[in-house]
Amino acid sequence: MKEILYEALAGAGHSLDFAGVERWGNRLGSLLWTALRERRSMAEENMVYHLGVTSEQARTMTRNNFRNTGRSFLELFLSKNVDKRFVKDRLTISDPESFQALVETDRPFVGTSAHLGAWELMIGLYHVLIPERKKQVVVRRPKDEALHKLMTRMRTNPTVEVVEHRQAVLKVLRCLKKGGATGFMVDHNCSTTEAVYLPFLKKIAAVNMGPALLAIRSEALIQPLYLLRDEENGFILHTEHALDTRVLTGSREEKIQKAALFYTQSVERAVHRWPEQWYWLHRRWKTQPPPEWNYIPPENMK
Template identity: 45%
Template sequence: MTPPTRRDITPDDTGTDTGPGSTTPPKGRMSRLLHMLARALARQGFDGIARYGNALGALLWHCLPGRRRLAVRAIADHLGVSQQEARRIARESFSHNARSFLELVLVGQFGFELMGDRLIIDNPDRLRRITASMRPLVAATGHLGAWEFMGSLLGRWQPDRPRMVVVRRNSNRTLNDFIFAMRGARGLQVVDHRNAVFTVLKGLKRKGCVGFLVDHNCRRNEAIFLPFLGETAAVNMGPALLAVRAEAEVWPAFIIREGNRYRLYIDEPLDTATLDGDRNDKIEAVARYYTEAVERAVRAHPEQWFWMHKRWKTRPKQDD
């Protein structure tokens, strides 16, 4: 199979009806304001969002000195670079992170059939293997590059099969509903992580594809502790557990910015059905696999990762 084309998209399967291009107004004054702002920003296009993102990143760099110091220190400690180089990488990362935030309003405009030569497929053969696969698929990515657009691609992947992404819910309901609507603008089902297990397993059993962000800190009761960028980190075991239970293939994938273009990288998959050992051994093997994939991507493109996050906050019990 090949990625869907524009003519495959019909009014019945384009996802949420509250995205930037919707004619159905969302409920609530603040919600309407957010969607109006999203539509105004979306009209600026990819180049406009890049400019606004760079400006917002510069503003955040100056207004968030604590996060600035955290990012510089984390880069120097985990990449082994000088303070000057760490500061340069950190400043660029603020701009990339701001662009990622604003790119949320463009999710509905990003896709294989929409981007032309602005979207580069690094390994077309792996993409063909994914689209041809009849196995349950787990897509593992991180807060790196244009990560919001992974949902755009996943949302149009084989519309007759379940496509979903698991995310953490925002405590502000209006903001959370807005974010969920933006992320679902291409037909993706956005699943609250607190209620994910049954929904995800059901989707995977129907040979669906589920995306996870696997690079952020988590609570100790959710974690396996593994090396990440030279230091032990709490790695969320949830995606690994669900992949093992569904005997899914695990595909790490990342969208990296290259000027005004985007490059999709897809790693070789891990087939959980071939793993040896008991369930715990398999879960650790999967978690280690996607953590190492994220580390390789971060080392290759450090300026595009979310360094201001307290990635190594949760410690193993012996560190208490």
């Protein structure tokens, strides 16, 4: 039954263009805002605590945030619509010179991003903007098998390999050691075995150490990249300065913590700048460190 439903959804999604995704995504988000009262309350409370806004401000922001989430979900069906025309007509690159330098470097790089803005279109951007380099995007496999098959099909791109995170280590290392580029989402909760615990928006969060470890092992750059919406129904590719993992000092564990802190603080800055575009429906701080855990700031490391 789920397969039939998802196929029907895919068929409807293929008929959408960007204007249709904006229209129907806003409607879907408003419906979810009404139906998911528990998640709505959680998002509002988190905005009040983590952003320091008032309850009234948080309520308005949450409504807009649900609409963004609705659009982000439907953009899954538009990944293949990201082409040179999309780049010309709809995309602004915040720092074109530094981005071009990244494209032209012979160093491997780990692109770190977040469930922020139009994240489902990032695979298409990798395809168009980095044409000559071997490319991957690491994704988490949903528990729903039918949904997994649908999402894999929608995300599949001829020049970007989609890698499941539990099968990622060897594939990512091979890609990076050949000078390739691998994209990760680094903003969601993870298990204790995958985590390094770091401050994020006023509270300790479990941060996936995988991107940091793989970047260090391959001596890659770590490049924050975010695809945000603008007010003209266009998009902004926002970049920050890259971290060269070769300059990190200390033990293996200290290097991992420093690299993970680098991309976690980058996400934190992006959430503060575009709070309504981040995925607040996620239980970001669910996994917490054991009672005996003690955070050591980077400035206190060797």
